[in-house]
Amino acid sequence: MKFKHALLGLCWLSAAAVAQSNMPGRKPLTSVDSLMVQQLYFSALREKTIENLPQATELFSKVLQTDAGNDAAMYELANLLKLQSKRAEAQQLLERAVTVKPDNEWYWVSLAESYEKTNNIGRLQHVFDELIRINPDKPEYYFDKANALYLEKRYDEALNTYSKLEQLTGPTEDLVAARRRVYLRQGKVDGVAEELERLIVANPNETKFYLQLGELYNANNFPDKALHVLQRGEKVSPQNGMLQLALADSYRAKKDNETSFTHLEKAFAATDLDVDQKVRIVLGYLPKFPEPNAKASATALSKILADTHPNDAKALAVYGDMLLQSEKYKEAKVAYKKAIQLNNGIYAIQEQLVRLELGDNEVNEAIKDGENSLSMFPNQAWMNYLVGVAWLQKKDPQKAVAYLKNAADLETQDKELLGQANAALGDTYHELKDNTKSDAAYEKALSYNADNAYTLNNYAYYLSIRGEQLDKAARMSKRSNELQPNTPSFEDTYAWILFRQKKYSDARLWMEKALQHDKKQSAVQTEHYGDIMFYLGDTEAAVQNWKKAKQNGAQSPVLDRKINEKKYIE
Template sequence: MKQKIYITLLLLGIVFCSQMGYAQIDYNKTPDDDLGEVEDLEQEYFFEALKQKGIENYDRAVTALLKCIDLDDSKSVFYFELGKNYNKLKNFGAAEDALKKAVKMEPDNEWYLDELYDIYAQQNEYDKAIKTVKQLVKYHPDYKEDLATLYVRIKKYDDALEILDEMDEEHGLSPTRDLLRNQIYELTGRKKEQIENLEDRVEDNPDEESNYLALIYRYSENDEKEKAFETAKKLLEIKPNSQLVHLALYKFYLDDNDPEKAIESMKIVLQSSHIKPEAKTLVLVDFVNFVSQNPQYEADLVEATAMITDENSETSYLEVAQYFLKKDDKVKALEYYNKALALNSDSYGILRNILLLQIDLENYEQAEIQSRDALEKFPSQPLFYLINGVALNKLNKPKDAIDALEMGQDYIIEDPKMQAQFYNQLSTAYTLLNNTSKAKTFSDKAKQLESSN
């Protein structure tokens, strides 16, 4: 709904300045009525109403406005303000009555009609809303879009499309109107008509990239992949520097068994500054899956990942780390997890994966340092105490390992498997200290938990 620009002070001028043209007052004449006193009261109540509305005391504003109307029921602005306050109170019936009186007094007042339209819209009274909007259209063409939306609500889709066509013709294309148009096509299943509309746009505006992209999407959605591919190639011919078209092209090239061109398109997408990070992530996932099946292109994947410099780099590094992890290349996986950690040092998941890899790779000094740092950020995570204890045992620091493990046990909650791992590491630490009695005690506890699970 178009934003109201009604200015209260202007209305006050309309209401009250017209009262200033009185005949010159004869101060020697004895007053024969109380007209001046009534006018003073009107202004006093009206200003009180505006003040109360301003501090959201709508009930009091209504009371003051009703007093205004009791004094003079010929001013439309009193009914207009009364309707607005009833609207705020969600008393829609009273609001409608008041606003209809205001409109009856001034049938061409845009602001009165707009407020009445708002009442109908809130109550989903679409027929009344349509009747009111049709009156408003002559003041502002923007209301046509409201009218089209209302027609959709009452399932008059042809009428809505007719209005959208008119507006596109008069004002050019609009994303909001396109959204409504696509909603209509979706509701009515008119995919063919939707595609024809886009084909006409491409023909009428052959240099407009967005039309091609929308048509490519709709062709693909309609399983007309050949037409989609041809449209994408046509766009590339017309706009060889287009980056967005490669979001579609790389998939077509993959389906067409042309991996070299597919990789080229994926690289363009991943280093583009015009493509959203979320879209890049989807492309990277496809890239990773492709390289999983075609490992000879692994170098291209690594190169493409290095091109990503936006805020989604963390996700990209994690995808590549997972790829190398599945290949059991833990060194490469660790490299990419560390890159992701450099971008998000507070990620528990990334820290966990790094520390587990450090242990697997027998990088015990690094594991001890990083697990100690991790505990400063996550002091209640038992896994980090366990990893720290494992690393300290491997570094032949059993006393420090016992301190870490005993502290970490306090944070284990109903996890017998982890508790058994703590007991095993405590057994190892006491073995290193030649305390065989305690070593056996913890070893027995670990075995008991392991056998019960």
């Protein structure tokens, strides 16, 4: 443990002091020896100053050969030996030096540092007693003595030393903290509490002392005392975020969740509480999702977070995330856009925004925001995919294919993305009438995820339109319906494939399922149902469904001919 004393780098002594160091029973130096000692000593100091340490060491040693009791040379040589990691020799010299000059403060300081480095804690008390004798008004020496006593587990003596120090300095925060450490080691919670109460009395507006005392009581299973202290602190500083957070914890421990959440809201409204800490609290609710209360609490807190820190992108992004979790997509988009305006260097926010825009069929917005994001983050595979899908929805497959190929080329590990990108490429190449590349893309997509229902459905449907590999198409379509039952578009695909296979009764069964599950009355499915009914010999039902398809928005010369000629036309 580090002591607080500061070591003196150089000890500039007068020539007389150097030459007249006396030890009891020591033969006085002749004038010639005295002059030689002075010359050697100052030569050694010069070598030390220019960092010629080996020469300085040799010269100080020569001083001691002539004048064995020269304490100044002992001190200087000891410090040089410390630099050379010869601590045992240095320590012996310093012990001799303090014997020669027991009132030299710097000798004792250096000896204390030596004992500390060699972990000779047992001898430190005596050293600090001497330092206090020499300089009784220096607080550091009392602290160091008490610290040494603490390390030797002489706790009562350490406390006694702190009491003497208090007579010198009065109550200070460092002193109270030191005493607290001793009391905690002794298991005397009341002693620590008394020290903190003294600080509160001396500093009634300093909230950290209320927090420290509350934490002490909570850590030692005195929740009622902790709550009382924190309530006192709240009266002093009702807007303090840390106090409100501590109160929330206290009430939660007492199972008073409603009051706890009220204080949590106050904590989030406090500007002194760090944004990151608030974010961590909000994210702590995620493991409890989809529990409605957890979602509601997280959303409420994140709104306060965003309102309290309106210029912090992270705060707005977290609010957007919580709105997204609560399926409040429009509000989430607003939060994300504000976050991006504040800081456009956070890619994850931009991806969330573009996903929401695509989900709301805001294709132009998705393309604009997505391409803007790619101008800063061109190697983001997911964003390339999203922009590619947006261009495909905008009926521009030529632009779509470039982004989708980028997505597939940039990613090598994410099987979900690779599957979706290749599936989208299959759709895109179909639009470009490149069936070979379309089929290859679908096959690659299925190699990453053989049970992607949408990929299976689309691939099967396009094969059926071309009248190719109908058995394979039927297997894929049937599988998509097993994976995602009651999906009208999937049921329509399977019915259409069965129709192309001339399995009209089975086709009728699946088309009726599609019509039953389709709430939008799809014109395509209605027209397909008419086609099936025609081949089942019910021309009247066929014409009725063709007319219904036209009423629902289907428009094509072929459909008109079916109605007018009352027969199926390829």
